Structures are given as C-alpha cells and as structure tokens.
Amino acid sequence: MNRAAIEDELLAWMKSDDWTSDPGRFDRIALELFRFQYDRCKPYALLCQSIDRTPDSVRTANDIPAVPTGAFKEFELRCFDAAGTIRTFHTSGTSTDRRGKLHLDRLDLYEESLLSSLRHCLLTRSGAARRIECMRFLAPSPDEAPHSSLSYMFGALCEAEGGAESGFDLRGDRLDSDALHNAVRGARLEDEPMLIAGTAFAFVHFLDDVGQEDWELPLGSRVMETGGFKGRSREVPRSVLHSELAKRFAIPEVSVINQYGMTELGSQFYDSTILDPNGPRRKLAPPWTRVRFTDPATGQDAPSGEVGLILIQDLANSGSIAAIQTADLGRAILDHAGHAIGFEVIGRAEGAEARGCSIATDIMLEASRGEPR
Amino acid sequence: MTRLEFNWPDEASEAVRAARGRLEIAGRRLASRPFEERLRVVAGIVDTWSRPDSPWRRELSERLACDSGFHRATIDEGLDSALRAWDPTRFAECARREIDHRTGFERIELVPYSCTSVLAGGSIPMPTLLSGILPLVLGSPVLLRENSKDAVTGELLGRSIAECDRELGECLEVVRFAVEDDAAMDRFLESPCVVATGSDDTISSIRRRLTSNQRFVAYGHRFSIAVLGPQTTRSEAALARTLQGLALDVARWDQLGCLSPVDVYLVGFSPTASKRVAEGVAAALEGLSISEPRGEHPPEMLAAHSVERSEARMRAAVAEEAAYFDGDDFAVVLESDARARPAPLMRFLHLLPVPSAAALVRALGPFSSRLSSAALAGFDETEAERIGQELKLLGVSRLCKPGHLQTPPIDWPHDGMPLFTPMARFVQKD
Numbered sequence: 001m002n003r004a005a006i007e008d009e010l011l012a013w014m015k016s017d018d019w020t021s022d023p024g025r026f027d028r029i030a031l032e033l034f035r036f037q038y039d040r041c042k043p044y045a046l047l048c049q050s051i052d053r054t055p056d057s058v059r060t061a062n063d064i065p066a067v068p069t070g071a072f073k074e075f076e077l078r079c080f081d082a083a084g085t086i087r088t089f090h091t092s093g094t095s096t097d098r099r100g101k102l103h104l105d106r107l108d109l110y111e112e113s114l115l116s117s118l119r120h121c122l123l124t125r126s127g128a129a130r131r132i133e134c135m136r137f138l139a140p141s142p143d144e145a146p147h148s149s150l151s152y153m154f155g156a157l158c159e160a161e162g163g164a165e166s167g168f169d170l171r172g173d174r175l176d177s178d179a180l181h182n183a184v185r186g187a188r189l190e191d192e193p194m195l196i197a198g199t200a201f202a203f204v205h206f207l208d209d210v211g212q213e214d215w216e217l218p219l220g221s222r223v224m225e226t227g228g229f230k231g232r233s234r235e236v237p238r239s240v241l242h243s244e245l246a247k248r249f250a251i252p253e254v255s256v257i258n259q260y261g262m263t264e265l266g267s268q269f270y271d272s273t274i275l276d277p278n279g280p281r282r283k284l285a286p287p288w289t290r291v292r293f294t295d296p297a298t299g300q301d302a303p304s305g306e307v308g309l310i311l312i313q314d315l316a317n318s319g320s321i322a323a324i325q326t327a328d329l330g331r332a333i334l335d336h337a338g339h340a341i342g343f344e345v346i347g348r349a350e351g352a353e354a355r356g357c358s359i360a361t362d363i364m365l366e367a368s369r370g371e372p373r
Numbered sequence: 374m375t376r377l378e379f380n381w382p383d384e385a386s387e388a389v390r391a392a393r394g395r396l397e398i399a400g401r402r403l404a405s406r407p408f409e410e411r412l413r414v415v416a417g418i419v420d421t422w423s424r425p426d427s428p429w430r431r432e433l434s435e436r437l438a439c440d441s442g443f444h445r446a447t448i449d450e451g452l453d454s455a456l457r458a459w460d461p462t463r464f465a466e467c468a469r470r471e472i473d474h475r476t477g478f479e480r481i482e483l484v485p486y487s488c489t490s491v492l493a494g495g496s497i498p499m500p501t502l503l504s505g506i507l508p509l510v511l512g513s514p515v516l517l518r519e520n521s522k523d524a525v526t527g528e529l530l531g532r533s534i535a536e537c538d539r540e541l542g543e544c545l546e547v548v549r550f551a552v553e554d555d556a557a558m559d560r561f562l563e564s565p566c567v568v569a570t571g572s573d574d575t576i577s578s579i580r581r582r583l584t585s586n587q588r589f590v591a592y593g594h595r596f597s598i599a600v601l602g603p604q605t606t607r608s609e610a611a612l613a614r615t616l617q618g619l620a621l622d623v624a625r626w627d628q629l630g631c632l633s634p635v636d637v638y639l640v641g642f643s644p645t646a647s648k649r650v651a652e653g654v655a656a657a658l659e660g661l662s663i664s665e666p667r668g669e670h671p672p673e674m675l676a677a678h679s680v681e682r683s684e685a686r687m688r689a690a691v692a693e694e695a696a697y698f699d700g701d702d703f704a705v706v707l708e709s710d711a712r713a714r715p716a717p718l719m720r721f722l723h724l725l726p727v728p729s730a731a732a733l734v735r736a737l738g739p740f741s742s743r744l745s746s747a748a749l750a751g752f753d754e755t756e757a758e759r760i761g762q763e764l765k766l767l768g769v770s771r772l773c774k775p776g777h778l779q780t781p782p783i784d785w786p787h788d789g790m791p792l793f794t795p796m797a798r799f800v801q802k803d
Binding site for chain 2: 042043047050051066068075294296297309347348
C-alpha cells in the first residue's frame with residue numbers, strides 16, 4: 001500500500017461519519033503508515049533503529065515507536081520533499097522561542113479529519129434541532145495568523161459550515177466585543193443557534209472585560225474552548241471556566257465543551273457532553289486515532305484507568321509522524337464493564353515545579369530566550 | 374462518645390498571632406542577652422547537629438524517610454555530608470567577622486529585630502536549619518513557617534534549641550498554614566524582617582505583600598553547573614575521581630537542590646573524550662542507584678523526566694556526536710551543542726560541549742542571574758583561575774571540585790550574600 005492508497009482509505013473512513021471503533025482496520029493502516037514514514041523520514045528512522053524497533057521487528061500498531069512532541073522543535077519531521085510543503089503550522093511561543101513545526105504537503109486529509117470531528121462532536125444535532133450557521137471565533141483569522149493551526153481549523157470550519165454572519169472577533173490580540181455582541185443579538189432576533197469558539201484565555205478576557213449586556217444565546221447554541229492560559233490571562237480551572245461561560249451565555253454547561261489538540265496532530269479530541277449529556281465528561285477519540293497512557297517510570301502501558309503520559313497515534317498525520325508521545329498526563333475513562341469510553345487530560349508533565357530550593361523544569365529555557373547560540 | 378472538632382476559619386491566623394505574642398515576650402529576654410552568649414549557645418546547637426552521632430540528625434533522617442520522597446540512604450548521606458561541613462568554630466568566626474567586629478570597631482550597634490519571619494522552602498532540610506538559627510544570634514526571635522513538603526525539620530530544630538537552652542527554645546515558634554490562607558500569611562508577614570526561600574513566583578508574591586520599610590531577605594531558585602577541561606581525561610585515576618564526584622553531586626537529594634549540577638560543560642573535549650566522560654558518569658550513577666537509590670517522587674516529575682528522556686534519546690539517535698545513557702533512575706545526555714534544554718532534575722544530567730572558555734561564557738550568559746555554584750576540574754592553574762573569574766562575574770557564588778557542590782561550608786555566601794548581615798539591623802553611635 002503506498003501513501004496515496006493509505007490516504008484514500010483514510011479519507012473514506014473520515015467521510016463515512018462512522019465512529020465505531022475498528023481496531024483491525026486501524027492496526028493495518030497504522031503498520032502501513034509506519035513502514036512509509038520509516039522509509040521517508042530519516043530522523044524517525046534513526047530513532048527507530050536506535051531502539052531496535054523497525055518495520056522488520058514491529059508486529060503490532062502499539063509497538064510503533066512514538067516521537068516526543070519536543071522533537072518537532074528539533075527536527076524536520078516530514079515524509080516528503082521540503083519543496084512540496086504547502087503549509088507549515090507553528091506551535092505557540094514567543095518569537096524567540098524554538099517552536100515546533102508541522103509541515104503539510106496536502107490539506108484535504110487534514111481538513112477532513114478536523115471537520116469530521118467537529119461535525120460529529122460539536123455540531124451534531126438531533127431530530128428537529130436547527131443547524132448552526134452563525135459561528136464567531138475568539139481567535140485571529142487565518143490571514144492574521146497563517147501559521148496557527150487553530151486559526152486554520154476555525155477558517156476551514158467557517159468555510160465549510162458557517163453562514164454569512166460568521167467571522168473572527170479577535171484582531172491584533174484585541175477582542176472586538178461589539179462585533180461579537182452584534183452577532184449574538186442578531187442570532188437572538190432570528191432565534192438561530194450559534195457557535196462561539198476560541199482560545200481559553202480569550203474567553204477569560206471576554207469574561208473579565210465585557211459589561212453587563214445581555215449575552216444570552218439562542219437555544220441549541222454551543223461554546224467551544226481550547227488551549228491553556230499560561231502567561232496570556234489569569235489561570236482558571238477548566239470546570240470554573242465552563243460554569244462561568246454557561247452562566248454568561250445562559251446555556252447548559254453540557255453545551256460548553258473543550259477541545260484537546262496540538263499543532264503536531266492532524267486530529268483533535270472533543271468533550272463528550274453534547275453527544276452524551278448524561279455521561280461523564282470525557283474526550284472522544286476519532287476511530288482513526290488511538291490514545292494510550294504510558295507509565296512514566298517504565299514506558300509501558302499504564303494499567304487501564306490509571307494515570308499515564310498520553311501517547312497518541314493519529315493516522316491523519318500521514319505526511320509527518322503518526323505516533324506522538326505528548327507531555328500531557330491523562331487516563332482512560334471506563335464504563336461499568338471496564339471498557340474505555342474516552343479519556344481525560346489531567347495536566348502537563350512539563351512545568352511541573354521541582355521540589356525544594358530548586359529550579360522549575362523550564363527555567364533554563366526561559367532564561368535562554370533571545371540568545372541564539 | 375462523639376468527638377466534635379471545630380475548625381474556625383481564622384484558626385491558622387490566630388495561631389500565628391498567638392505565636393507572635395509569645396515571641397514578643399521571649400524576644401525581649403533574647404535581645405537583652407549579650408551577643409557572645411547568644412553566639413555561644415547557637416554555635417553549640419550547630420555542634421549538636423553536626424556530630425555524626427547527633428540524635429537530632431538521626432531522628433530527622435528517620436522521619437524524613439517516612440515523610441519525604443527521598444530514600445533513607447540518600448537522606449543519611451545527604452545529611453552526613455552536608456552537616457559534616459558545618460563547623461561551629463567557623464560559624465562563630467563568621468558571626469564575629471560580620472557582626473562583632475563591626476560593632477566593636479566601627480561604633481555601630483546591632484539592634485535586633487523584634488521578630489524575624491522565616492518562610493521555609495522545599496524538602497531539603499539544611500536551608501531551614503540555617504535560616505532558623507541565624508536570627509537568634511542577632512537577637513531576633515524566629516517565627517518559622519513550615520512548608521507542606523517538610524513538616525519535620527522546624528519542629529526538631531525547635532526541640533534541639535530548647536534542649537540546649539530552654540529560654541532560647543522559646544524564641545523559635547513553628548507555624549503551619551496553607552499558602553492560600555491570606556489572613557495567616559498577612560499576619561505572618563507583619564514581622565519587620567522576613568526571610569524566604571522559594572520559587573520566583575513565591576518570592577515575588579511575598580515582596581508584593583511587604584512594605585518598603587520591612588527587611589526582606591530572599592533566596593530564589595538557582596542551579597549549579599560543572600565545568601570540565603581537557604585535562605580531565607589525562608589520567609584514569611583523576612578521571613574516575615572526577616566522574617564519581619560528579620555523580621555524587623547529581624545523586625545527592627536526587628538533584629532537587631539549587632546546589633545540584635544540571636549541566637556539565639565540556640570545554641575543548643574531542644568527541645571521543647566527551648563520550649568517555651558521558652559513559653563514565655553514567656556508570657558512576659548506575660553504582661549510586663544501588664547504594665543510594667532515587668526516591669519516590671510525584672508523578673508529574675516522573676512524567677517530565679520521561680518526556681525529557683524520550684526527546685534526548687531521539688537527539689542522540691539523530692546527531693552523531695550526541696549520546697544517551699540511562700538506568701532505572703538516571704539519564705545522562707551528551708548533547709551535540711550547548712543549547713539550553715529543560716532540566717527535569719531527579720538525576721538527569723546534560724553534558725554540553727563548548728569549544729573554548731569564551732564559548733562557555735557565551736553559553737552561560739543568559740543564566741547569569743540564575744547560577745549558584747560551579748564545580749571546576751581538568752584545567753591548568755592559570756586557566757582554572759581565568760574561568761573561575763568569568764564564572765564569578767556571571768554570578769556563581771561558590772567554586773569547588775566535583776563531589777563538593779552539595780557540601781558548602783556553613784559560612785559560604787549563599788546567593789552571594791554574607792551569612793548574618795542581610796538579617797541584621799545596625800545603628801550608628803556618634
């Protein structure tokens with residue numbers, strides 16, 4: 001199976017909107033993709049050789065070596081000629097930080113993956129519920145932030161599903177609350193449900209800055225937030241943010257959902273509460289992804305339901321590396337029978353404060369900003 | 374019968390207020406005692422802690438083994454090596470040099486603060502022990518706030534003082550309250566002199582709460598390094614000694630203190646010599662894994678360690694000059710450049726090659742306010758002197774040989790400051 005055939009199958013899978021888990025299909029494509037990525041990405045091949053896990057020895061998808069997210073800052077992890085790059089997304093950080101990069105030589109698979117998840121987890125509707133067309137984004141537009149995967153995602157969503165009233169309300173890091181409020185008022189007049197999506201810190205600024213105007217959203221509206229707060233706004237526990245947003249927009253808390261995603265991945269993970277309002281809040285994984293939790297002490301899979309480092313295999317990452325070792329801690333959420341029905345993110349390994357009279361993990365990087373050597 | 378317990382919202386604040394009240398009375402008696410008498414008693418306390426058979430040290434070790442994440446062998450070795458360097462005579466001489474000589478010859482009078490609040494930081498006991506006794510020499514009683522990671526050292530110190538001198542024992546009160554308890558923290562920070570050890574965030578937040586006429590002595594987070602020169606590999610015996618010493622510096626207190634080296638700079642090494650050093654220090658750490666195993670630390674720290682290991686393994690796989698060695702509880706990474714990378718601590722060592730002393734200075738430049746101590750080896754005398762001078766200008770407050778980073782003498786200028794003077798108040802007598 002060559003890359004084109006793998007991607008054709010993946011596209012068909014994503015378009016089917018069938019989120020039933022299919023481990024056999026996943027394993028087969030993952031192993032094919034591993035062979036391809038091993039052949040085409042030299043740094044990855046060297047990593048695999050150094051730990052003696054090459055296509056000759058790897059038999060199951062779970063044995064495929066994962067690349068740490070930090071490696072995207074150090075190496076060009078792409079499986080195509082650099083000249084073929086049509087889009088590069090950068091991880092967040094200051095202008096002088098080393099930033100991770102995801103290079104893409106085709107966008108259809110990337111877009112199909114993100115739209116499929118958004119449609120399935122965020123825009124899903126039942127019965128006579130109306131379609132959400134008005135979408136406002138508390139993030140810079142793709143024109144303003146061409147290297148932001150989040151802005152690209154919002155742009156793609158807006159183009160695929162958004163109506164004429166959709167648009168971006170963050171310009172030059174400033175929230176245009178008048179434009180947002182006009183859109184809310186318009187949606188209310190039309191009694192059309194709307195979506196407000198953006199970064200968590202933008203929502204914190206929204207909550208801190210807007211006055212006492214009526215921000216009630218029409219029935220069936222949704223709010224989606226993503227990302228962290230560090231250095232961009234005050235820190236707010238996610239549950240508090242959700243509760244405050246639900247209150248401010250007068251919508252049920254289950255209609256406020258979080259997206260877990262990262263620049264290095266082609267797929268994203270959304271809270272379950274719109275699809276399953278009565279179940280535990282958890283992240284849902286698209287079937288072309290596999291999320292595992294590794295014991296940081298041993299590197300082996302953590303026992304089911306136990307906390308571990310989140311390892312993601314994302315087949316949408318066909319042009320880079322599919323198996324990614326994140327720096328986040330999480331655990332599987334199990335049903336009564338002990339089967340995983342999703343997962344939760346507990347926190348980040350990096351930045352964990354060291355004990356005693358000692359330095360924080362990233363203190364050296366902070367100190368070295370702006371000093372290229 | 375049911376036992377009812379009431380937790381009043383201001384309970385901790387009231388406890389701090391009561392402790393402060395007791396200290397006010399005890400402090401008057403303390404201030405009236407002559408400097409030499411206070412010094413004699415406190416030096417005696419240093420002596421009781423520094424003796425190999427010290428019952429206080431034994432109890433501290435036993436209780437830390439249960440309460441902290443450190444392995445008992447690491448605690449024993451850490452306490453033994455650090456307290457062995459605490460010479461009571463040197464302590465007394467330092468006090469006389471800094472305080473008594475000034476008051477004797479310069480017509481300057483020492484005026485004790487009515488109270489010194491000491492905010493202890495971290496789980497390594499030495500800073501808490503020292504900052505708990507220094508104000509007593511200066512005639513100021515101590516209100517010591519324990520932190521959640523070490524609920525043992527303050528209490529034991531108090532008991533050891535009381536056993537030496539009951540009246541002095543009344544001059545140290547240990548309080549415990551949550552860092553979020555604003556009422557208790559405000560009351561705690563009312564003292565005219567405040568000493569704090571902690572992260573930059575902690576130090577900044579305390580500084581913001583103090584008034585400009587309060588004395589604030591802050592010991593922030595720093596890190597230490599080792600610098601090895603090309604002569605390191607000249608003789609097998611010297612190399613083994615250096616690497617064993619380095620491994621010990623890394624393994625002590627699981628590398629969690631600011632005296633722990635996080636980076637070793639290899640100045641002017643060939644790739645082969647660099648690999649030899651990396652391999653050797655890994656072997657020495659492997660040996661210490663058996664005699665002094667790493668302790669049990671929180672999952673977030675283990676996770677950070679694991680993430681850094683994965684990244685280092687990949688760098689080593691890709692760059693020919695890089696190498697990676699690890700064991701169950703340590704990792705040694707020989708990098709291909711001297712770029713700064715996260716230090717997850719817990720026995721994780723970066724070896725960074727630099728072609729020359731000038732390149733070393735350039736590499737360290739961005740950290741000039743963060744450096745604590747440096748171990749130096751493998752240079753001829755002139756070069757060692759020159760590099761030492763550069764390191765001092767970069768803010769290093771102590772230079773030593775590998776193996777001695779974590780065992781400074783009691784009077785070393787912590788963060789470049791004298792031992793007693795920052796907590797002392799003087800008045801000119803004309």
